[in-house]
Amino acid sequence: MSGPTRYRIALVALLLTALVAVGGCPPSAAPKEPVSPAVPPPPSKTKATSGPEESTGSGLSGLATAQFAPNVPDIKVGAYLALSGPQATFGQSTRKAIELAADEINAAGGIGSKQITLIVKDDRSRKEDAASCVRMLIDQDKVDAILGEVASSNSLAAAPLCQEAGVPMITPSSTNPRVTQVGDCIFRVCFIDDFQGEVMARFVRNTLQAQKAAILTDLANDYSVGLGKRFREVFTELGGQIVAGDTSYAEGDKDFSGPLTKIAAADPDVLFVPGYYTDVALVAKQARTHGLRATICGGDGYDSSKLVELAGEAANGLYFSDHCWKGDPSPTVRNFYQAYQAKHGAEPDALAALGYDAMYVLAHAFARAGSTDKAAVRDALAGTREFAGVTGTFSIDAQRNAKKAAVVLTIKDGAQALAETIPAD
Amino acid sequence: MHGGLAQQVVEQAFNALFNGSVWALIAVGYSMVYGVLKLINFAHGEVFMVGAFVGYLAVVELHWPWMAGLGLAMVACPLLALLIERAAYRPLRAAPRLAALITAIGVSLLLQNLAIRIFSAEPKGYPRLLSDSALRLVIIGTAIACTVALHEVVHRTQVGTAIRAVSHDREAAALMGINVNRIVAIAFVLGSAAAGVAGVLYGMYYNVEPLMGFRPGLYAFVAAVLGGIGSVRGAAVGGLALGILLVAASSIAIPLGGEAALELSKYKTTITFLVLTAALLFRPAGLLGRGQVQKL
Numbered sequence: 001m002s003g004p005t006r007y008r009i010a011l012v013a014l015l016l017t018a019l020v021a022v023g024g025c026p027p028s029a030a031p032k033e034p035v036s037p038a039v040p041p042p043p044s045k046t047k048a049t050s051g052p053e054e055s056t057g058s059g060l061s062g063l064a065t066a067q068f069a070p071n072v073p074d075i076k077v078g079a080y081l082a083l084s085g086p087q088a089t090f091g092q093s094t095r096k097a098i099e100l101a102a103d104e105i106n107a108a109g110g111i112g113s114k115q116i117t118l119i120v121k122d123d124r125s126r127k128e129d130a131a132s133c134v135r136m137l138i139d140q141d142k143v144d145a146i147l148g149e150v151a152s153s154n155s156l157a158a159a160p161l162c163q164e165a166g167v168p169m170i171t172p173s174s175t176n177p178r179v180t181q182v183g184d185c186i187f188r189v190c191f192i193d194d195f196q197g198e199v200m201a202r203f204v205r206n207t208l209q210a211q212k213a214a215i216l217t218d219l220a221n222d223y224s225v226g227l228g229k230r231f232r233e234v235f236t237e238l239g240g241q242i243v244a245g246d247t248s249y250a251e252g253d254k255d256f257s258g259p260l261t262k263i264a265a266a267d268p269d270v271l272f273v274p275g276y277y278t279d280v281a282l283v284a285k286q287a288r289t290h291g292l293r294a295t296i297c298g299g300d301g302y303d304s305s306k307l308v309e310l311a312g313e314a315a316n317g318l319y320f321s322d323h324c325w326k327g328d329p330s331p332t333v334r335n336f337y338q339a340y341q342a343k344h345g346a347e348p349d350a351l352a353a354l355g356y357d358a359m360y361v362l363a364h365a366f367a368r369a370g371s372t373d374k375a376a377v378r379d380a381l382a383g384t385r386e387f388a389g390v391t392g393t394f395s396i397d398a399q400r401n402a403k404k405a406a407v408v409l410t411i412k413d414g415a416q417a418l419a420e421t422i423p424a425d
Numbered sequence: 426m427h428g429g430l431a432q433q434v435v436e437q438a439f440n441a442l443f444n445g446s447v448w449a450l451i452a453v454g455y456s457m458v459y460g461v462l463k464l465i466n467f468a469h470g471e472v473f474m475v476g477a478f479v480g481y482l483a484v485v486e487l488h489w490p491w492m493a494g495l496g497l498a499m500v501a502c503p504l505l506a507l508l509i510e511r512a513a514y515r516p517l518r519a520a521p522r523l524a525a526l527i528t529a530i531g532v533s534l535l536l537q538n539l540a541i542r543i544f545s546a547e548p549k550g551y552p553r554l555l556s557d558s559a560l561r562l563v564i565i566g567t568a569i570a571c572t573v574a575l576h577e578v579v580h581r582t583q584v585g586t587a588i589r590a591v592s593h594d595r596e597a598a599a600l601m602g603i604n605v606n607r608i609v610a611i612a613f614v615l616g617s618a619a620a621g622v623a624g625v626l627y628g629m630y631y632n633v634e635p636l637m638g639f640r641p642g643l644y645a646f647v648a649a650v651l652g653g654i655g656s657v658r659g660a661a662v663g664g665l666a667l668g669i670l671l672v673a674a675s676s677i678a679i680p681l682g683g684e685a686a687l688e689l690s691k692y693k694t695t696i697t698f699l700v701l702t703a704a705l706l707f708r709p710a711g712l713l714g715r716g717q718v719q720k721l
Contacts, residue, residue: 086634088547124546219691245678246688252640254631257440258675259690265433278548282631289557290436310550310632 055386055393057364059332060108066367068112075111075366077102077359078119078143080133080158082150085125086252086278089304090150094172094355095120096344098147101359104339111366119143123154130154131161138165144372145169145365147358150351151276152176152223159186168365168378172358173323173351175300176226180400185374187381187400189358190323190391191424193223196299197230199321199406199422200272204231204297205238207408207420208319210269214244214294216259216283218275220251227274227299235272243268249279256283260290268294276301280318281310288314295319303349308414315411323350324391325407325418336390350391357389361396394424437672443561445668446568450623451645452652452660453575454616460592460655461612463522467529468509470642471536472617474635476502476624478540481633484551491554495625502621503614510613515606533638540635548634557630564626571619572661578615579657588612592655644671647701653711662713670697 057063079098081091102116110116119141121133130149137143138161146162146169149155155174162169163183171179171186175193180186204210213235218224232242243266247259260283263271271287271294273280284296295317302320311318326337326347336356340348348356361384368383369376384396394402408420451473458466476498483494513532517525555563579585590598591608599605627641644667652663674693678686689696704712 084541084546086546086548088545245686247676248688248690249675250694254637254640255440255444257443258437258672261433261436261440262676262678264436278632281550285557289561306547310548312550312553 055388056368056384058386058388058393059360060105063105063111063363063367064109064113066112067370068114068367069371072114072372074115074117075372076117076119076141076143077362078121078134078137078141078146078148080121080123080130080137080146080148080154082125082154083120083122087125087151087276089277089306089349090173090351091122091125093349093352094150096346097340097348097352097355098172098359100340100343101356101363103343105359105363111363112370116363123149125151125154127151127154127157131157134158134161138162138167143167144374145362145377147172147355147362149174151221152179152226153221155179156182156222159183162186166374166378168362168374168381170358170362170381172354173300174223176222177401178222178226184382184400185378187396189361189389189394189396189402190354191404191406192401193227193230193299195425196321196406197227197274198234198425199408200297200299200319201231201234201238201240203319203321203408203420203422204270204272205235205240208270208295208297210240210295212241212243212266212268213270213272214247214263214266214268215242215272215274216256216263217246217248217273218251218279219248221275223299223301224274224276228272231272231274251276251279253279254282256286257290260286260292263294264290264292270294271296273298274301277304277307278310281307281315284311284314284318300350303351303409305346305349308411316413317411319408319410319419321406321422322409323404323406324353325409325421326350326353326416327418332388333390353390357387357391360389361387392424437676438669439561441668441672442565442665443668444671445648445665446565447623447627447641447664448645448648448667449572449661449664450568450619451641452649452664453572453657454620455646455649456655456657456660457575457588457612457616459649461588461595461609462514462518462525464514464525465529465646466514466616467526467642468513468532468536469616469620470638470645471533471540472502472506472509472638473620473624473627473641474540474638475505475536476617476621477628477633477637478544478624479621480625481549481551481628484554485549491625491629495622498621498625499618502617502624506613506617507610510610515609533642537635537638544635546635548632548637550632551629554629560626560630564630567622567626568661568664571622572657575615575619576657584608584611647698651701651704651711653714656713659711659713663711666712667697667701670700 081095082088083091102118106115123129123133137146146167150173152174155171156179159179159182163185168185171188173190175190175196177192177194180188215228217228244263273283273296280302297319299320300322303322308315365377365380368380386393386395392404394404403424405424406422409416410419454469479498479501480494483489483497484491509532513528514525579588587603587608590603591605648663648667649660651666653659674696675690677689680686
């Protein structure tokens with residue numbers, strides 16, 4: 001090897017090594033740095049000493065005055081959300097609400113006079129990025145707990161990492177049942193698709209009086225597949241008939257002419273599309289062109305301020321299940337609505353409400369645990385009872401899910417309107 | 426049953442024609458550039474995307490009528506394509522073909538990410554300017570008009586003869602006094618104008634987003650190859666063939682007896698590319714292509 005070539009090779013090797021070090025491939029066997037201080041945490045307040053009727057804390061009460069381990073400088077909460085990409089409105093709403101909650105808590109004195117530090121990462125609506133964001137939050141930012149994600153596929157990608165590291169994770173809005181089944185560190189503050197699918201199937205069968213329904217699922221999307229399956233189960237149980245087979249699309253498809261023409265030929269009363277707003281907008285627009293007279297219904301993936309912009313007039317008459325209704329007159333909802341509107345200049349959607357509740361549930365878990373010890377926080381989360389949030393009053397059950405009421409919303413004249421309220425089953 | 430099987434087939438054929446029209450409009454650009462430069466212009470899908478954004482900005486920000494937006498895209502896209510040709514491809518004309526190919530991919534990624542930076546990756550919708558059924562007819566009509574027009578240009582005009590000469594043998598054409606640079610530029614302009622038109626119409630029918638050029642670009646490339654790359658007619662035929670293939674794959678269910686049926690839509694991408702591969706195995710120069718005899 002000639003002299004100059006050897007030096008060039010060495011230089012390139014050096015550059016590559018530097019790139020790798022800076023790029024931050026985290027060492028796989030990172031020793032777990034104990035976050036809890038030298039002072040042992042106070043005796044566990046996490047065993048549910050409160051019975052099912054007694055609340056373990058809601059709102060700001062009890063947070064600032066909680067007893068907290070003194071050596072901890074602050075409480076680091078990480079969040080991984082889709083701030084860009086096709087599901088950007090999901091992540092943006094949730095982020096704004098989480099920030100609102102954290103700011104409120106900090107302004108009122110934090111948790112046991114410790115401030116919350118929020119670290120938010122953008123996973124660009126992609127599950128690969130979700131996993132790497134969480135990897136960074138755990139290894140580099142060393143967060144005490146994680147909030148995220150909205151899309152079930154992304155939560156499923158990241159949950160195993162949190163479980164393995166013992167970091168408690170709360171998903172505000174992922175409804176696929178498998179998310180919390182990943183492990184005992186994974187929680188959610190929303191209902192699951194077993195319930196949501198049933199809600200819509202009943203609504204479609206009983207309120208919309210549909211005899212025949214067709215289903216169009218997004219095969220690449222765990223949420224869509226799970227919700228579609230559950231809808232099919234319950235709808236047929238209730239005596240309805242599923243027509244046009246099992247049509248599907250792949251996320252990112254824009255043209256639905258093939259499946260829609262086929263579905264139109266079967267003339268269903270309802271077309272159930274359990275997908276996200278970007279795809280649903282296109283389906284709705286194209287449905288009329290293909291002679292489909294069916295009402296299009298779906299789940300909480302429709303909840304986005306962009307749905308009407310993308311679907312135009314075709315958005316009117318859609319029905320979808322959701323977690324809460326922003327027009328709810330209860331004081332908790334109205335206060336949240338006004339605070340969010342004042343701070344961000346936009347109306348909150350259900351995802352924002354869930355993000356807000358998730359942050360408060362987490363804050364109360366920290367307060368009851370009295371430290372940032374992950375196991376203690378995890379136990380405290382599991383013991384959450386009768387939390388009075390914007391999205392309702394709920395407890396975390398043994399499967400780490402929340403039993404909550406649902407609403408069915410519709411779009412009328414380009415805006416969301418309430419169609420029906422369904423109590424927690 | 427709403428419409429029998431015959432009606433369904435007719436409607437699906439129309440869907441295929443509609444989809445095929447979009448790809449044909451884009452495929453024409455791939456064919457022309459490949460013809461004169463033997464280069465697959467991977468950045469062509471992004472020219473399509475830029476056309477869509479130009480139209481979107483004209484209509485939504487400047488409040489122009491949509492046809493004016495179309496006209497603007499027909500100007501902007503060729504300009505962009507000329508810029509790419511000058512800056513990225515011309516310097517590499519003598520370099521190995523792989524270098525130009527990789528540069529093309531690089532330009533594609535550059536444009537995509539630039540668009541994400543400027544516009545954010547969220548899809549944007551047009552206000553309702555034209556009914557969807559009317560828009561479908563416009564797209565099909567435009568595709569037919571453009572492909573016919575381009576075919577006439579390539580086969581009946583002097584410029585067209587020069588283009589064909591350059592595609593046949595670039596050096597010989599230069600020796601015959603043809604200004605190769607000018608001809609290459611014209612080829613880019615013609616192809617990109619068509620892509621710009623496709624972009625605006627596509628954006629009006631679906632939506633507009635920075636990554637919208639990836640899949641149509643890929644499908645158009647496949648269509649161009651399927652039909653016989655280098656020929657305008659090939660691009661049209663390829664587009665139609667691919668449209669039929671995809672619509673069929675996304676809606677056919679093979680009955681398996683009783684209630685069960687095999688839904689092909691689950692495998693539509695797989696099926697499409699399998700058929701493409703098979704077609705090329707039997708006709709490597711494409712459906713309309715003729716194998717070129719290498720005279721040594």
